[in-house]
Amino acid sequence: MNPITLAIVDDHKLFRQGLRHILGRVGYHEVIIEAGSGPELLTALEAQQPDVVLLDLHLPDMDGRAISQVLREQYPAVRIIILSMNYAPEFILELMRLGVHAYLPKDIDQKTLGEAIAQVHMQGFYIDATTAQVMRQGLQEPASPRLARKKLPGSVAPLELTEREREVLTLICKGLSSQQIADLLFISYRTVEGHRKNLLDKTGMSNAVSLALFAVKHQLIEME
Template sequence: MIKILIVDDHKLIRDGITSFLSDSSKYEITDEVSDGLEAINSIKQNAPDLIITDLNMPNMDGMELISFVKKEFPSIKIIVLSMVDETQYIRQVLKLGANGYLLKNSGIDEVKAAIDAVMKGNNYYGGDVMDAVMTQLTTGAKKKKVSRFDNAFSLTKREKEILKLIIEEYNNGEIAEKLFISIRTVDAHKRNMIEKTGSKNMAGLLVWAINNEVLNDK
């Protein structure tokens, strides 16, 4: 059973999440609280496996909570459930180490899919979140920023193709089939991109891609 802490300053949201997750024997709601400070106290008392949190809250907001939890309780998974779809916030959440990001218009099935994915060690980003990220990555900026990596290296055309497919949520097998290469080659390209960008994992690579607008290059 997955022990879940819900953090949101709107009781209606907390009650709604609790209601639909409580219908399944897979999930146990250990507590529901209204801000980050209350969440920290609850974590110490109830030791949840997963936190579902909003971003905009009084006293201690979601960003501060994520930062604290990832430092003090790194094994706890975190899914952000927010109305905020601006890529600057998504980027910050990824940098802080959150495992998933959903918008509050997500359906019940997607929330459950996100929970199951992050508890298996994967990251999960809702369809609307990925749409926002893709818009940021593929729409040419009016004034392109100069990447701090530009003089050190550039991603190859193939690496950019793979990165774009990763962002579009293709798995290794699908990428290999689409580009007519082996899964082993896909893995090698992923490792190369992570090493080139100084990222720690695929989430870090996504942050780098947003920051440097690599898919805007012609």
């Protein structure tokens, strides 16, 4: 099994060193890039790309939002996890809409960080109960002009989901793969894929990340 390769981007060297030490204890990770700024990260990416970038939101020269935009355009296969002390809803919503794969507080515990990295690497997103609540509250409020963005697609009309579709949707939002869902619910892989397709069709979403955002926004699931 290959390790999950990581880049740590933060302007505080002590934080980078501490995070590297922690990651060596909570999972099978390999830090291949440390950078103190956006330009430093982008230069390093020309030589090698990690699986996941752990990115501070507030950086000198180029902030996390600008870096995320560049990464999504130039390195779409690289997953992005924002680590920030700023947990304001408008920042979470803006970054998720830009295409980051998770937004976590810097005081997250070691175990949860390891789980988030693994889930982002395998499934493409991580949303915990706190983030879901913040997102739900923020999505119900009109965006400020400064942070205005194109609205997420999909109908806001009440959806008619079967009990099984809701079960599958909840497990998708928890990051489980189709095979894991099939094993848990004692149904076939093909049946899960059918439910997944129906959920995408009903919501107008295109992938699991946008489906999870839609589910949180419209309170289709209960995040424990």
